[in-house]
Amino acid sequence: MNPKTISYIIKRLILAVFTVWVVFTLTFFIMHAVPGGPFVGEKAISKAAQQALEAKYGLDKPLSTQYFTYLNDVVHLRFGPSLKQRGRMVIDIMADGLKTSAKLGVVAAVLALVVGVVLGAAAALRRNTIPDRIIMVITTAFVSMPSFIMGSLLLVIFAIKLQVLPANGASAGGLILPIITLMLYPMAYITRLTRSSMLDVLGQDYIRTAKAKGVPWGKIIFGHALKNSLIPVITYFGPMMAYIVTGSLVVEQIFAVPGIGRAFVSSIINRDYMMIMGTTIVLATLIVVMNLVSDIMYKVVDPRITLE
Amino acid sequence: MDSNLQRLSMQVNVDDLLPASEKEKEYMVKMRPSTTAFQDGVRRLRKNKVAMVSFFIIILITLASILVPLFWPYKYESMLGITPGKPVDASYNNLRPFEYSKTEQTRIEAGEKVFPHVFGTDSSGRDYFIRVVYGTRISLAVGFFASIIVLVIGLLVGSVAGYAGGMVDIIIMRIVDVIYSLPDMLMVILLASVLREPLGKALEGTVLEKIGSNIISLFIIFALLYWVSMSRLIRGQILSLREQEYVLAAQASGAKAGWVIRKHLIPNSISVIVISTALQIPNAIFTESYLSFLGLGVNAPMPSLGSLASDALNGLKSYPFRLVIPAIVISLIVLSLNLFGDGLRDAFDPKLNG
Numbered sequence: 001m002n003p004k005t006i007s008y009i010i011k012r013l014i015l016a017v018f019t020v021w022v023v024f025t026l027t028f029f030i031m032h033a034v035p036g037g038p039f040v041g042e043k044a045i046s047k048a049a050q051q052a053l054e055a056k057y058g059l060d061k062p063l064s065t066q067y068f069t070y071l072n073d074v075v076h077l078r079f080g081p082s083l084k085q086r087g088r089m090v091i092d093i094m095a096d097g098l099k100t101s102a103k104l105g106v107v108a109a110v111l112a113l114v115v116g117v118v119l120g121a122a123a124a125l126r127r128n129t130i131p132d133r134i135i136m137v138i139t140t141a142f143v144s145m146p147s148f149i150m151g152s153l154l155l156v157i158f159a160i161k162l163q164v165l166p167a168n169g170a171s172a173g174g175l176i177l178p179i180i181t182l183m184l185y186p187m188a189y190i191t192r193l194t195r196s197s198m199l200d201v202l203g204q205d206y207i208r209t210a211k212a213k214g215v216p217w218g219k220i221i222f223g224h225a226l227k228n229s230l231i232p233v234i235t236y237f238g239p240m241m242a243y244i245v246t247g248s249l250v251v252e253q254i255f256a257v258p259g260i261g262r263a264f265v266s267s268i269i270n271r272d273y274m275m276i277m278g279t280t281i282v283l284a285t286l287i288v289v290m291n292l293v294s295d296i297m298y299k300v301v302d303p304r305i306t307l308e
Numbered sequence: 309m310d311s312n313l314q315r316l317s318m319q320v321n322v323d324d325l326l327p328a329s330e331k332e333k334e335y336m337v338k339m340r341p342s343t344t345a346f347q348d349g350v351r352r353l354r355k356n357k358v359a360m361v362s363f364f365i366i367i368l369i370t371l372a373s374i375l376v377p378l379f380w381p382y383k384y385e386s387m388l389g390i391t392p393g394k395p396v397d398a399s400y401n402n403l404r405p406f407e408y409s410k411t412e413q414t415r416i417e418a419g420e421k422v423f424p425h426v427f428g429t430d431s432s433g434r435d436y437f438i439r440v441v442y443g444t445r446i447s448l449a450v451g452f453f454a455s456i457i458v459l460v461i462g463l464l465v466g467s468v469a470g471y472a473g474g475m476v477d478i479i480i481m482r483i484v485d486v487i488y489s490l491p492d493m494l495m496v497i498l499l500a501s502v503l504r505e506p507l508g509k510a511l512e513g514t515v516l517e518k519i520g521s522n523i524i525s526l527f528i529i530f531a532l533l534y535w536v537s538m539s540r541l542i543r544g545q546i547l548s549l550r551e552q553e554y555v556l557a558a559q560a561s562g563a564k565a566g567w568v569i570r571k572h573l574i575p576n577s578i579s580v581i582v583i584s585t586a587l588q589i590p591n592a593i594f595t596e597s598y599l600s601f602l603g604l605g606v607n608a609p610m611p612s613l614g615s616l617a618s619d620a621l622n623g624l625k626s627y628p629f630r631l632v633i634p635a636i637v638i639s640l641i642v643l644s645l646n647l648f649g650d651g652l653r654d655a656f657d658p659k660l661n662g
Contacts, residue, residue: 015489022486022490023494026490026495027498030499033506144646145635145639149638152617152631152635155624156624160625242493245491249602265602268497284494
């Protein structure tokens with residue numbers, strides 16, 4: 001690795017850490033700007049009880065003290081107790097949710113990548129034929145459909161009308177529909193991306209040279225064309241993971257998947273502030289790290305690229 | 309020339325100085341009026357069938373969302389089963405498309421004409437068609453105004469950074485970098501969930517109360533987070549335009565800053581600005597519907613396409629059409645706005661065409 005790449009990676013790392021810190025600080029101050037604080041809610045409680053609660057959770061101390069205490073806690077992965085689910089720690093709830101969500105997200109991402117690249121390459125190689133047209137029309141439709149609409153429609157068709165797949169994400173095979181919902185948009189996007197970059201590469205001189213030398217067709221496609229046309233797909237890796245994380249918020253809601261996304265949404269509805277802060281910070285860190293990985297991979301694969 | 313050189317003297321050819329004959333003049337006649345860049349773009353756009361169909365669909369949907377509520381006999385917020393001083397008539401609730409409630413049926417039997425519930429009614433007995441129409445209006449309006457906000461802030465910050473350069477530029481661009489790398493959706497959800505309560509109180513009694521705290525908080529979020537890519541684009545545009553030879557030439561021939569801005573910078577960046585604003589609209593509609601779906605969007609009873617879809621989830625088993633209708637409308641709007649925006653880009657800015 002050349003020194004330029006290394007210095008780029010270091011710069012990128014610093015920006016990532018800084019971004020996570022900004023997210024943390026924003027989250028902290030936004031949550032503390034809520035008038036009345038976390039205990040003003042549905043039930044009216046006595047002044048004394050409220051003060052006792054505030055003392056228990058350290059909310060009576062000055063804001064700056066609270067900020068540094070919480071920062072220290074978060075660095076040590078202590079996110080405090082859930083305010084609504086009595087007796088449970090935020091970190092435990094999140095760890096439980098992450099197990100399911102990670103399964104959902106990883107499978108969706110891998111499927112989107114594999115299917116997207118295969119379809120995109122096929123469309124590029126069969127350019128302007130009927131299969132190509134069909135692929136393009138379908139992917140255009142998928143790209144313009146919000147994930148919650150897609151999820152609800154799949155739910156209506158497969159779980160309610162046809163009754164072939166379970167609607168509840170917690171049951172056996174229940175993750176099939178959520179995975180399909182989450183993968184369709186990135187798959188469509190990757191298909192279009194691969195197709196256009198593959199068409200680009202197929203028009204390059206070195207492909208013609210390889211053909212002229214008599215390199216077998218399969219070797220041209222896999223050794224030259226596909227390898228080079230995957231570079232733009234790498235840049236999409238970060239945005240794709242961000243899409244899957246935010247998409248999982250609604251998809252887990254629709255299919256009642258017991259994941260971290262549903263925990264986040266219900267913590268917003270219940271005004272469980274400790275939980276909201278913890279989940280936002282964890283999910284944001286996840287997205288920032290994925291973007292970092294994607295940018296670094298891009299740089300390592302093709303050192304000619306200069307990113308700023 | 310050759311003959312002149314041979315003779316080492318200049319002889320003026322008198323023929324060159326004669327007035328042009330009619331035949332010669334014909335060469336100079338314009339075959340057709342010259343076209344401006346704008347007319348060129350419009351011509352290219354018109355040839356693009358996909359973009360024109362999308363444009364037609366957008367116009368149709370927009371007009372329908374404005375005009376239909378004017379003559380439709382039902383209102384989006386009125387629960388038809390509730391008449392003051394009478395017991396609640398539950399037969400109005402959950403009607404299927406073109407079904408009538410008991411009261412309406414007796415009126416029809418009596419020979420009265422009753423306007424049909426084209427899409428039925430919802431669980432509170434509200435006419436679903438007018439709710440979809442009104443929801444479309446809200447979604448379109450939110451998308452449009454949010455894009456305008458993004459445009460204004462992005463234009464201001466971007467052009468300041470581009471013009472000023474130096475330290476100002478560096479500071480602004482670092483801020484932009486950080487906001488850009490924030491996970492936007494998470495921040496949006498966080499802000500939306502926090503802003504609605506204090507805003508609701510702050511707005512009480514003002515004109516803005518009617519719009520609702522949630523929509524206002526949505527606009528604030530757009531103003532806070534979504535201007536960054538627009539400002540980056542405009543800054544880049546101004547930086548690159550400033551370096552163009554024709555700007556240098558204009559300056560060399562004594563043009564003042566105002567002239568350069570009016571005649572070179574604005575006309576050359578306007579297409580990029582318009583195109584990215586157009587592409588911002590579906591984005592904003594998408595975000596609004598996403599938030600409404602999570603229950604952070606418009607205030608009830610006001611509908612938006614996202615909140616209609618979200619409400620429909622409760623009665624999904626029996627009334628799937630209540631989900632399918634807003635789903636189709638929202639996909640249609642986003643799809644045609646995107647396709648039209650792409651068409652605009654292809655027609656007006658060949659440089660952007662990646």
